[in-house]
Amino acid sequence: xxxxxxQKILREISDNRQFAINKxxxxxxxxxxxxxxxxxxxxxxxxxxxxxxxxxxxxDTSKEVKELSLLQASQDKLLKKxxxxxxxxxPQYNCKKCNDTGYYNGKICDCVxxxxxxxxxxxxxxxNIVDFTFDDFDxxxxxDNEIREKMVKLYSSSKKFCDNFPNTxxxxxxxxxxxxxxxxxxxxxxxxxxIQKYQLVNYLTAFExxxxxxxxxxxxxxxxTSILENLxxxxxxxxxxxGTEPMLNNVTREYLFxxxxxxxIRNKHIIISTNxxxxxxxxxxxxxxxxRLADKRKxxxxxxxxxxxxxxx
Numbered sequence: 001x002x003x004x005x006x007q008k009i010l011r012e013i014s015d016n017r018q019f020a021i022n023k024x025x026x027x028x029x030x031x032x033x034x035x036x037x038x039x040x041x042x043x044x045x046x047x048x049x050x051x052x053x054x055x056x057x058x059x060d061t062s063k064e065v066k067e068l069s070l071l072q073a074s075q076d077k078l079l080k081k082x083x084x085x086x087x088x089x090x091p092q093y094n095c096k097k098c099n100d101t102g103y104y105n106g107k108i109c110d111c112v113x114x115x116x117x118x119x120x121x122x123x124x125x126x127x128n129i130v131d132f133t134f135d136d137f138d139x140x141x142x143x144d145n146e147i148r149e150k151m152v153k154l155y156s157s158s159k160k161f162c163d164n165f166p167n168t169x170x171x172x173x174x175x176x177x178x179x180x181x182x183x184x185x186x187x188x189x190x191x192x193x194x195i196q197k198y199q200l201v202n203y204l205t206a207f208e209x210x211x212x213x214x215x216x217x218x219x220x221x222x223x224x225t226s227i228l229e230n231l232x233x234x235x236x237x238x239x240x241x242x243g244t245e246p247m248l249n250n251v252t253r254e255y256l257f258x259x260x261x262x263x264x265i266r267n268k269h270i271i272i273s274t275n276x277x278x279x280x281x282x283x284x285x286x287x288x289x290x291x292r293l294a295d296k297r298k299x300x301x302x303x304x305x306x307x308x309x310x311x312x313x
Contacts (some may be wrong), residue, residue, distance in 0.1 A: 005116060005119055005230075006108075006112070006116070009102070009112050009115045009116060009119070010102045010112065012115070013094075013095070013100050013101070013102045013111065013112065013115075014100070014101075014102070016093070016094050016100050017091070017093060017099065017100035017101065020091035020092050020093050020094075020100065021091045023091070023092075024088070024089055024090055024091045024092070027084055027088045027089055028089050030082070030084075031079065031082055031084060031089070034078070034082060036078055037075065037078050037079070037082065040071055040074060040075040040078065041075070043071055044068065044071050044072060044075065047064055047067060047068050047071065048068065050064055051064045051065060051068065094111070095109060095110075095111040097109055097110065097111065098111060110198040113198040113199070113200060114198055116200060117195055117198075117200065117201060130184055130185055130188040131188075131192075132185045132188045132189050132192065133189050133192050133193065134155060134158075134159050134162075134189050134193060136189070137155050137189065139151060139152050151182070154186070154302065154304070155186070155189070158173075158186060158189065158190055159189075159193070161173070161190065162190055162193040162194055162197070165194055165197065165199065165235075165236075165269070166199075166235060166269065168269070170298060170299060170300040171264075171267060171268065171269045171270065171298045171299075172269070172270045172271075172272070172292075172293065172295075172298050172299035172300070173190075173270075173271045173272070173299075173300055173302065174271075174272045174273075174274070174293055174294075174299060174300070174301045174302065175187065175271070175272065175273045175274070175302050175304060176274055176275075176276065176277060176278065176301060176302065176303045176304065177273075177275070177303060177304030177305060178275055178305075179275055181304045181305070182304065183240075183273040183304060184240055184241075184273060186273075186304075187203075187238055187240060187271050187273050190236075190238075190271060191203050191236065191238050191271075194235070194236055199235040199236055200233075200234040200235040200236070201234060201235065201236045201238065202230055202231055202234040202236070202237050202238070203238040203240070204238070204239065204240070205239075205240045205241050205244075205245075206239055206240065206241050206242045206243065206244055206245040206274075207241070207244060207245045207246075209231075209239055209245065209256075210245035210246065210248065210251070210252055212227060212228065212231070213248070213251050213252060213255035213256070214248060214251055215227055216228055216255060217250070217251050217255070228255075228258075228259065231259055232259065232262045232263060232266070232268075233266070233268070234268070235268065235269065236268075236269045236270075236271065237259075237263065237268070237269070237270045237271070238270075238271045238272075239270070239271070239272045239273070240273050241273060241274065241275070242272050242273065242274040242276070243274045243275055243276040243280065243281070243284060244275070247284075253285055253286060253288075253289060256285065256289055257288050257289050257292070260289060260292040260293070261292065264292060264295075264298065272293070278294070278301065281293060281294075
């Protein structure tokens with residue numbers, strides 16, 4: 001996760017937390033300005049202290065507990081007359097898990113990851129990704145029985161990949177196949193599924209990736225790290241239509257290898273869709289990149305040879 005984005009999100013969450021605290025405190029102060037309410041509050045606090053003291057001394061507190069219940073009921077009625085509820089007197093945080101601190105059990109909270117994914121959607125092609133999930137998959141669109149059976153198995157294995165993420169057998173999935181066979185829909189279903197699991201997903205086309213490589217290439221040394229940081233560190237990187245981007249000398253191959261290698265070192269997941277064949281990948285990108293994509297220890301290459309669904313429709 002880009003550190004600048006992380007700090008921005010944490011500041012926003014911190015501001016939300018402080019707003020909730022201030023609002024609750026203001027409501028309490030308003031209620032305490034009412035003498036009847038403040039008197040009840042004083043009696044409730046005093047009696048609560050007395051109950052706690054007796055419990056420590058193992059003394060009977062039934063009388064005090066009953067009295068406390070009556071006082072609290074009277075206070076609740078008065079609170080309603082003043083136009084408030086109990087919830088109005090406690091901070092109402094947006095995230096009930098971390099109470100708008102941004103951290104839960106010593107780790108970044110899911111609310112931060114969700115907000116980060118929203119930022120990714122705004123700044124990348126994710127805003128244009130197909131709104132497609134595993135639930136939307138309809139095997140009946142495949143008229144051929146053999147193709148239909150293969151696609152059912154493929155969607156099932158892809159869903160299992162998401163269910164097990166990040167503890168999967170393979171970190172890289174490469175989908176090969178001609179235009180129109182449903183590769184983008186499948187990778188969209190995977191990406192959307194992992195977004196729902198609060199994983200950090202970065203989805204972009206090969207053309208957009210190439211443009212980022214070019215920016216990285218011409219950037220000054222102080223700006224380079226921030227350009228590729230999100231791509232290197234996100235939980236899942238999706239590259240759609242690899243092979244459709246123009247080949248830029250000293251840019252495309254060099255930085256694609258850098259990206260693949262860095263993510264491999266970090267054991268990060270990559271999903272790629274391409275119209276190229278296996279031989280086409282080797283011819284276009286060379287042995288170094290091909291070896292990263294075809295490494296049997298980490299990668300699974302999946303060939304989709306269906307009819308063009310657009311023509312079938």
